[in-house]
Amino acid sequence: MAIDRRELADLIPALRRFSRAMVAERAAADDMVQDCLLLALDREAQFRGPALKPWVFAILANLGRARYRALKAAPPMDAFDECADGGGDPALRLTVVMALEGLPAEQRKVLLLVAVEGFSYREVADMLALPVGTVMSRLWRARRLLAERMQAGTPIALRRVK
Known part of the structure; x- marks a missing residue:
């Protein structure tokens, strides 16, 4: 099933909020969102629809979990400025x-x-x-x-x- 690019773009603010809750540095959080979007587009064939939002958030959560394990650090909370x-x-x-x-x-x-x-x-x-x-x-x-x-x-x- 094809991914609606506009719907994906509309998710960016929510993805950034969630990413910033997991990652200390804003640049790293934004990089993680970018990686998430690239993975979603790269794995478009795996998307089974109809709900794009949970699928993309799952990708971001997995990226965050992998980063957390790699850094062995708890996620900071300066992200709540965005919430x-x-x-x-x-x-x-x-x-x-x-x-x-x-x-x-x-x-x-x-x-x-x-x-x-x-x-x-x-x-x-x-x-x-x-x-x-x-x-x-x-x-x-x-x-x-x-x-x-x-x-x-x-x-x-x-x-x-x-």
């Missing part, structure tokens, strides 16, 4: 970013994919090669830890996507 629209209370935004930084990498990754990027549990499980139950438990733990780390019990609005 907010820039509006709202700066103090609350800083609190959320700091709380997210404190999450274990595997929980943070699942939380980002479900709550920020809007993937279903099944899609995240397929992308990360995990059982759906593991995705659900990591997401539950991430939400619980995030709530605990928010100052003064400030709630954070994370939509539930199943």
